[in-house]
Amino acid sequence: DVKVTQSSRYLVKRTGEKVFLECVQDMDHENMFWYRQDPGLGLRLIYFSYDVKMKEKGDIPEGYSVSREKKERFSLILESASTNQTSMYLCASSFGQGINSPLHFGNGTRLTVT
């Protein structure tokens, strides 16, 4: 089974702090994604990466950046956390370039910014 592991289940940070969310997958998947999930809005794509050192903006990249130095690890960075970034953050990975390649998600990190 594919395992996508997010380093923290819950995080509480202060406004203005730099925040790192880490994600590791163990199935050698090329593609990795960061989504945020908010009630009534579903899952919205922040950033994704289809190869090491490659990154692409998703639909809501403002206030975020990412890093992918190794194939198995994809980090989401909040440069200066704000209260409107309080949310559930989900990391996912997928295999290859198939348009229908299913996403495998981690259990999420619930971030609270105070």
Next chain:
Amino acid sequence: GQSLEQPSEVTAVEGAIVQINCTYQTSGFYGLSWYQQHDGGAPTFLSYNALDGLEETGRFSSFLSRSDSYGYLLLQELQMKDSASYFCAVPSGGFKTIFGAGTRLFVKA
């Protein structure tokens, strides 16, 4: 733009059949996926329809009509453990997947 519409909540009785609908507007259509997410858990992939018609996987089936920009997820013989949120999703050019807002299914005894 791209959007997916699905009902916010559905309630059904254990043992019954329930249908969760999804309508979509996309620029370029490649197929419709469904994901299940239990409270506190990760979304998990259920099914993918690229062509019109019904795909069956055990108690779950998924249907697609490309001409109507519409699909649904059908859950039969409902069990309490089926209480979860269900998301329809579409590939959106390259590697992106766009999700609907989700339908929360409540199964009552």
